[in-house]
Amino acid sequence: MAMKEEVVCVTGGSGYTVRATVKNLRDEKETKHLEALEGAESRLRLFEIDLLNYDSIAAAITGSNGVFHLASPCTVAKFDDPENELLAPAIKGTINVLTAAKEFGIRRVVVISSVCAIMPSPNWPADKVKNEECWADEEYCKKKGMWYPLSITLAEKAAWEFAKEKGLDIVVVNPGAVLGPILPPTLNASMLMILCLLQGCTDTYEDVFMGLVHVKDVALAHILVYENSAATGRHLCVEIISHYGDFAAKVAELYPEYKVPRLPKDTQPGLLRAKDGAKKLMDLGLQFIPTEQIIRDAVESLKSKGFIS
Incomplete structure (x- = not known):
């Protein structure tokens, strides 16, 4: 260069x-x-x-x-x-x-x-x-x-x-579903998803959910694949491959004061869970922010921006 x-x-x-x-x-x-x-x-x-x-x-x-x-x-x-x-x-x-x-x-x-x-x-x-x-x-x-x-x-x-x-x-x-601190005044589709969940929505997104990722990790993933000539092809970018039911259960555990519904555990038919689904990005050095922190950062940002009290 x-x-x-x-x-x-x-x-x-x-x-x-x-x-x-x-x-x-x-x-x-x-x-x-x-x-x-x-x-x-x-x-x-x-x-x-x-x-x-x-x-x-x-x-x-x-x-x-x-x-x-x-x-x-x-x-x-x-x-x-x-x-x-x-x-x-x-x-x-x-x-x-x-x-x-x-x-x-x-x-x-x-x-x-x-x-x-x-x-x-x-x-x-x-x-x-x-x-x-x-x-x-x-x-x-x-x-x-x-x-x-x-x-x-x-x-x-x-x-x-x-x-x-x-x-x-x-x-x-x-x-996957990109959550975390909010910069713009409006919510993206993923942040609307967690907001609706906190308000009691029972949708399970059975055909499209594979897991969460922190917005900071998405930004870092872009920089990693841009700068690294060894990066080729597609790169799955989720902290872990998981079901929406796993996500809902964790939100309910962390924030019991909200109306998070009880959902079936296996909400994505046939989806196998995996801790290293994003192995290609991990091999490039990306250490994903864990699910619990992703959820906390998202919910606390929703609070600070006035979307929930």
Whole structure:
């Protein structure tokens, strides 16, 4: 690498100059918490982009050494037109980012995918722990109207196909439910999940839950796979592979004052538990924050931000 300032573009760190992207530069809900970060004044530049607008992406990426592509619509909402509202934006947005990365000579692209591109996978061998070789079953997702897992799966597959055809160096991180301290004023899907659990929600997310991961570990995972040339392929990013029932039971144990429902122990049919599901990241040196601390950091942040009392 040339001896120059390392610049990374984050679409949607630690000694880097960061070009971060937002939908609307005039919306303080998108920008204020980023501009308040330590070092932001000198090392953060915000760009307004539309992932379906190639030129806006190119403007943000120009001059960067690496790209962290974090942006894909993540929601459990229902859609009137999933093809145009979710699938096409996820796939086309990803290809636009990779096309710009190739054009401007980016050395490595880190793509954040999800465990939702690994499961639901009902045909995976019952006696084998799910790993990076496992892919979500597209037909099963279509049949059950699981549009987010389908979109993230198709987007990741499109990224791998593009990388192979164009010779672009990409590496993928597949996080589980991302919890921890809250930076923005709104909650992501994972933090909404624990908030609803504390309020008594009995959903079990049987087809998409594989375990928790601390938001700080997700950030560190991205840096590790970006900086380490030995990192290749997909990287499952969960503290342990576990069932949602395990998570709910631990939340109830730690916070008995809330209305956490009693759930079955085995909420994910056929999912084998494992302590080293994220072995690839562990081998790169990532020491995951344990489940109990993940939960405490998430709940205490919900309290401090006024989402619960």
